[in-house]
Amino acid sequence: MCGRLSQYRGIHDFVAALSMPNALVNSVGEQPLGRYNVAPSTGVALLHLEQAVLHADRVRWGWRPHWAKDRAPPINARVEKVANGAFFRAIWPHRAIAPVDNWFEWVDEGGPKKQPYLVRRRDGAPVLCAAIGQLPDADEGAGELDGFVIITADSAGGMVDIHDRRPVVLNPTLAREWLDPATTRGRAEQMVLLQGEPPDAFEWFRVDCAVGNPRHEGPHIIEPLTAGQ
Template sequence: MCGRLTQYRGIHDFVEALSMPEVWRNNVGEQALQRYNVAPTTPVAVLRVDDGGPRADLVRWGWRPHWAKGRAAPINARVEKVAHGPFFRAIWPHRAITPIDGWYEWVDEGGPKKQPYYIRRRDGQPALCASIGQFTGNEHDGFVIITADAQGGLVDVHDRRPVV
């Protein structure tokens, strides 16, 4: 999964896709998000559960542990390594769902510029991406989207895709 996504629906539309009728603490707002080209390090709507129940928050896309200085914060984590590697160990227990309308992939087709492709669900419903993150309410918060091998689909566009 490359580094751009869309979230243009309202948070209630995303929550409805979960079929969870509980009362959600909505810290995102009531209006449609109308975000069509979200870049890494940008706050993104994330759904999660804490001690107070289900909640929707805006959280920075990208995270790295405090000891990983001098490198950009990753925005994705490989499902093959995320549960066992030391890099994401601290946030592995902190699960979330990142609801998206779709994401972009750029393919080098030999021209002067890469060709962008917009990937979304065929039925038009939101994609609910598996995510983990740090959600403590301070400047170190962030999250990553878990990705898997694109075997069986999308291989001609990209070798990774979000776990949906």
Template sequence: MCGRLSQYSSIHDFVAALSMPYALINYAGDQPFELYNAAPSTQLALFHQEGQFLRADMVRWGWRPHWVKDRAAPINARVKKVAHGAFFKAIWLHRAVIAINNWFEWVDEGGPKKQPYLIRRKDRAPILCAAIGQYPNAEHGPSEHDGFVIITADSVGGMVDIHDRQPVTLSPVLACEWLDPATPQERAEQIVLLQREPAEAFEWYKVDRAVGNVRNQQSSLINPHQ
């Protein structure tokens, strides 16, 4: 995953996609986010479950433990290492979901510049990505150390031609199970390792190279480009 995505719907559209029965604690606002070209360090709407509530906060994309000083905050965590490595140990139990509209990848097609592609669900429904992070809760407000990473896995099916890694995306049922604090750690690991959505649920197409400039945020960036 190259590090660019879109989150332009409203929090209520994303809640509807999750189909969770719990009441929403909403710190993300009610208006559409209109983030068509979000880059690392952007504040994005992140879901986690807090008791019998679903909570949404704006959290920075990217996280590193406090003891790491010599590298930028990663934005992704490899699924085969995240549950057992020391780097993400502090946040492995802090499961979250980031709902997005699409993400972008860049492909070397032999030209002077790589060609960007947009990947989205064929049914246009929000994409529910497994994540972990450090984020506000009932006991602690926002902190400068807050952040999250998206869990990624090897690409499968035709998506391999676009990029060798992709976000771990979950069905609404599995996303709710992933968010549930009562879900055992072993089961959570099984969900992200073995039960992500198939490549057949997605489609991809070329978009304008203007998406490469993070200053460009216009809605036309998600349109097909020949």
């Protein structure tokens, strides 16, 4: 987890969910993002604060330090290690929110292929995932080494049946605190370790196996399978 996600609302819908009064520097466009099947290593709309101004940028999903050339860039970071491990040390201070509509998990149900499930908030609100990254500079723009990872935690409750890991999702109040540069590193670690949204904030259902191919795109990707499918 988390290996595929959706961002189909417009960036202003995601910003509204944060309830932030800050001015917005928007480089992702005014129209709905319209991406139902977002794969790793592609650009994802990300929200971050720079000098008290909220920025919306497309940032590559995946990051590794310059010295780790022997492995593919991870797309997720385990919450148990992210704050103190050497691998993510350079980007731990650079916090962001990856606002998504849902994410997908694959479950082995004994068939020829693993069954994909869509996971979303039960209340229909955007999913505000805690993230860190090497983020675009307001003056210099995007850099070729920019990238981000989503922070993940152990699943609990019924979500264990879908996957043993899940994104750390913050409510809007905590998401604003996470983005605030004044939030200390210790407080940020406490938030992602202890204050992510609980399993009962989410619902999940089976979707078509077509989501496994990132070339399949469109609203049909997120439709629940009907009985017998």
